[in-house]
Amino acid sequence: MGLLSSKNKEILVGPLSKNNPVIVQMLGICSALAVTSKLEPSIVMGLSVTAVVAFANVIISLLRHTIPNRIRIIVQLVVCAALVTIISEVLKAFAYDVNKQLSVFVGLIITNCILMGRLEAFALGNGPWESFLDGIGNGLGYGIILVIVGFFRELLGSGTLLGIQVVPQVFYDFGYVNNGLMILPPMALIVVAVIIWVHRSRNKDLQEN
Amino acid sequence: MKALRNYLNKIKPNFEEGGKLSMFRSVFDGFETFLFVPNTTSKSGVHIHDSIDSKRVMTLVIIALIPALLFGMYNTGYQHNLAIGADPGFWMTFLFGFLAVLPKIIISYGVGLGIEFVVAQWKKEEIQEGFLVSGMLIPMIVPIDTPLWMIAVATAFAVVFAKEVFGGTGYNIFNVALVTRAFLFFAYPAAMSGDQVFVRTADTFGIGGGQVVDAFSGATPLGQIGIAGKELIGSFQAVDVLGNPLTTLEMFIGLIPGSIAETSVPAILIGAVILIFTGVASWKTMSSCFIGGAVMAALFNLAGTTVVMTISPIDHLFLGGFAFGAVFMATDPVTSARTETGKYIYGFLVGAMAILIRALNPGYPEGMMLAILLMNVFAPLIDYYVVESNISRRLKRAVK
Numbered sequence: 001m002g003l004l005s006s007k008n009k010e011i012l013v014g015p016l017s018k019n020n021p022v023i024v025q026m027l028g029i030c031s032a033l034a035v036t037s038k039l040e041p042s043i044v045m046g047l048s049v050t051a052v053v054a055f056a057n058v059i060i061s062l063l064r065h066t067i068p069n070r071i072r073i074i075v076q077l078v079v080c081a082a083l084v085t086i087i088s089e090v091l092k093a094f095a096y097d098v099n100k101q102l103s104v105f106v107g108l109i110i111t112n113c114i115l116m117g118r119l120e121a122f123a124l125g126n127g128p129w130e131s132f133l134d135g136i137g138n139g140l141g142y143g144i145i146l147v148i149v150g151f152f153r154e155l156l157g158s159g160t161l162l163g164i165q166v167v168p169q170v171f172y173d174f175g176y177v178n179n180g181l182m183i184l185p186p187m188a189l190i191v192v193a194v195i196i197w198v199h200r201s202r203n204k205d206l207q208e209n
Numbered sequence: 210m211k212a213l214r215n216y217l218n219k220i221k222p223n224f225e226e227g228g229k230l231s232m233f234r235s236v237f238d239g240f241e242t243f244l245f246v247p248n249t250t251s252k253s254g255v256h257i258h259d260s261i262d263s264k265r266v267m268t269l270v271i272i273a274l275i276p277a278l279l280f281g282m283y284n285t286g287y288q289h290n291l292a293i294g295a296d297p298g299f300w301m302t303f304l305f306g307f308l309a310v311l312p313k314i315i316i317s318y319g320v321g322l323g324i325e326f327v328v329a330q331w332k333k334e335e336i337q338e339g340f341l342v343s344g345m346l347i348p349m350i351v352p353i354d355t356p357l358w359m360i361a362v363a364t365a366f367a368v369v370f371a372k373e374v375f376g377g378t379g380y381n382i383f384n385v386a387l388v389t390r391a392f393l394f395f396a397y398p399a400a401m402s403g404d405q406v407f408v409r410t411a412d413t414f415g416i417g418g419g420q421v422v423d424a425f426s427g428a429t430p431l432g433q434i435g436i437a438g439k440e441l442i443g444s445f446q447a448v449d450v451l452g453n454p455l456t457t458l459e460m461f462i463g464l465i466p467g468s469i470a471e472t473s474v475p476a477i478l479i480g481a482v483i484l485i486f487t488g489v490a491s492w493k494t495m496s497s498c499f500i501g502g503a504v505m506a507a508l509f510n511l512a513g514t515t516v517v518m519t520i521s522p523i524d525h526l527f528l529g530g531f532a533f534g535a536v537f538m539a540t541d542p543v544t545s546a547r548t549e550t551g552k553y554i555y556g557f558l559v560g561a562m563a564i565l566i567r568a569l570n571p572g573y574p575e576g577m578m579l580a581i582l583l584m585n586v587f588a589p590l591i592d593y594y595v596v597e598s599n600i601s602r603r604l605k606r607a608v609k
Contacts, residue, residue: 175356181396190370 012133015141017203022145023196024206027113031105032146033188039162041101042150044091046143048106052083053115054135059083060123061131067124076119077110084110114142149191157182217241236326239336263378267341269487273480274345274470274537280463281470282306285353286417288408288466291450292427293419301416309413310469313348316357320364321347328373339378339385339543340368346386346537349470350530350578351393352406359400363392383585384544387578394578402574404428407466408450424451429466431529431567435574437516445516447528460527471533474526481536490540493549494556498535501560502526509568517568525564534577535560544585548595555591559584 021027028049035045059079060067067075088106091099099106109115118138123131154160156179159167167176181187200207224237243264283299285306290296297305321340329336347364371388372381394401408427412418428436430447437445447455450466459465463473470476484490506522513519526532539545539559546555559580566576573579 175358177356177359177397177400179362179396180398181392184395 008130008133011130012137015134015137016144017141017199018206020141020145020199021114021117021138022142023192023199025117027117028142029189029192031108031112032142032149032192033185035102035105036146036150036188037153037157037183038101039147039150039154041098042146043143044095044098045102045105046139046146048087048091049109049112049114049142050136050139052080052087052109053118053139054132056080056083056115057118057123057131057135058128060119061126061128064124072124076116080110080115080119114138145192145195148195149188152191153182153187157187214245217244236330236336239326239329239338242335243338264338264341266489267338269489270342270484270537271345273483273489274342274349276476276479277470277473277533277537278310278345278349280473280476281349282310284464284472285309285409285469287464288450289410289417292408292410292421292425293417294422295417295419297417305413305417308416309353309409310348312357313351313355313360313469314345316360317347317364318344320361321368324365324368324373328377334377339372339381343367343385343389347389350386350390350468350533352401352468353409354406355393355397355400359393359397360389363389363396366392379543381543383582384538384541387538387582387585390578391582402432404432407432407468422451426450426452427466429529429574430455430460431467431574434517434520434528434567445519447524457521457524457527460524463527468530471530474532477532477536484536484540490536490542491545491552493552494540494545494559495535497553497556498539498560499526501557502531502535502564503560504557505561505564505568509564515568525567529567529575530577531560531563534563534581538577538581539584544588546588546591546595548592551588551591551595554595555584555588558587 015021018024022029022032031045031049036042056076056079060076063075084107087109088099091102091106118134122134126134151161154162155166159165159172159178167178179187221237221241283303283306286302286304286309287306289305289309290302318340321344325336325340328334344364347360351360367385367389371383371385372378375381390401400406404427406427407429408425410421410425410427426448427450433447434445447460449455449459449464455465461474463476465472481490481495485492485495502525503522506520506525509518510521520528535556539556546552562580562583563576566573566579570576
């Protein structure tokens with residue numbers, strides 16, 4: 001078993017598209033709606049979740065033979081809570097503004113269904129390296145969707161990207177107006193729906209009848 | 210007529226599979242069935258055929274909309290003339306409004322029908338006629354100064370996300386025209402509310418230029434109520450664009466600022482009579498909607514702690530989009546309740562919700578759009594319980 005055998009590669013790459021946690025498994029929708037009105041918090045949120053899922057996966061995987069089955073959820077929660085607290089403190093120290101925008105949703109990473117889902121479904125039954133790759137893959141799969149949604153919502157809703165004005169002033173002079181609905185949560189759902197629409201029509205095998 | 214039929218028959222082969230214009234097959238089919246009732250009949254069983262198919266029903270609705278549309282055009286010019294203090298006579302007033310409204314109708318139909326044609330061609334289906342009415346409703350329920358590109362964007366959004374994704378005409382959960390308006394309202398609030406957009410003060414294609422008079426204020430009566438309305442009780446008087454007080458009769462006639470076709474109750478009532486007489490729309494939904502609004506307004510009159518609560522029920526029904534919504538939107542056969550008892554409940558709740566939103570929501574002066582969209586969601590639930598209660602009542606009778 002090499003470090004990146006074909007099986008491991010599938011673990012890492014699968015969640016980016018065919019097995020994406022957001023648009024295929026429909027997990028983590030709530031935070032995908034809440035933090036994506038701007039691109040920057042979307043990126044930070046994606047990275048935070050990736051870090052938490054990856055390290056939680058590794059820790060649980062290392063402990064998987066010693067955790068008594070009956071209290072495994074509590075152990076998982078303790079590990080997640082510790083990691084989320086670390087992430088939260090790091091954000092407060094180095095990216096205070098973004099942390100304020102993300103507000104409660106950093107703390108709520110602990111309730112993200114992707115996190116608990118990966119721990120239960122993968123880390124308890126696989127070794128630390130595979131678990132790590134699985135965590136990275138799922139975190140990035142989640143992050144990609146957030147970044148796409150955040151990109152369109154910030155571009156169409158505020159005319160900016162990462163806070164920099166990209167829609168030229170000439171447009172506004174000719175009567176262009178930013179779409180206020182893009183900032184509101186309903187549009188996040190619709191953008192996610194459009195991503196799913198495009199994704200499903202490119203992957204016929206995922207279409208349900 | 211005969212010549213037109215012959216001409217259609219002559220060019221038809223071009224549009225069939227393999228013909229040189231087969232990519233426009235759905236367009237041709239749509240126009241052919243619009244002009245002539247299709248003569249296809251069922252192959253098996255005994256059926257009674259009525260020549261009133263859905264294209265004919267849609268045409269009736271369009272006819273019913275025309276009085277309100279014409280009045281809206283005249284009123285557009287009339288309000289403009291008040292604003293600039295001019296009096297160019299009846300026909301110039303109408304011409305101004307006609308030229309101001311026409312581009313909106315063209316844009317709405319162009320975008321909506323364009324998407325419908327493309328989808329129909331792509332899915333190899335017949336063209337659905339549902340947009341005939343929606344496309345006419347959209348320009349009628351927006352303020353006169355809404356930019357055309359916004360109408361285009363909102364129409365495209367509504368046709369794709371409120372209609373096509375649910376399966377096309379007849380499957381939509383929400384009224385397509387109202388989704389368009391809701392999209393405009395939430396996406397571009399500055400262009401859809403306030404006192405700048407309901408009266409056109411600039412010229413239209415060079416006609417009717419002039420200086421705005423000093424006393425002018427473009428706020429709609431509901432907008433004025435919205436501003437004064439949430440305060441504790443005080444004296445309030447709705448005024449027209451020049452500051453003269455409005456009587457209930459003037460609110461009824463409808464020469465007041467507002468969305469293009471919503472202001473005139475008589476014109477809407479003519480449409481209502483046409484719809485009810487031809488059996489297209491249900492009088493049950495309409496009447497219970499007015500009753501619901503009146504009852505709710507009367508209840509607020511009793512409480513009467515703020516200005517908006519003291520507006521009389523009659524004024525509430527005449528102002529804003531209430532009458533237009535009750536007659537043309539709430540009765541949409543696709544999105545409203547279908548059971549006969551359900552229609553009473555549905556209409557009553559639409560009317561009551563509209564007044565409730567007007568009176569209690571601090572953000573929106575008008576509640577009809579949101580009330581109808583909200584009740585669209587509950588229409589299947591109302592139908593479900595009406596059917597269930599009917600079943601259980603008859604079961605009881607049978608068991609006895």
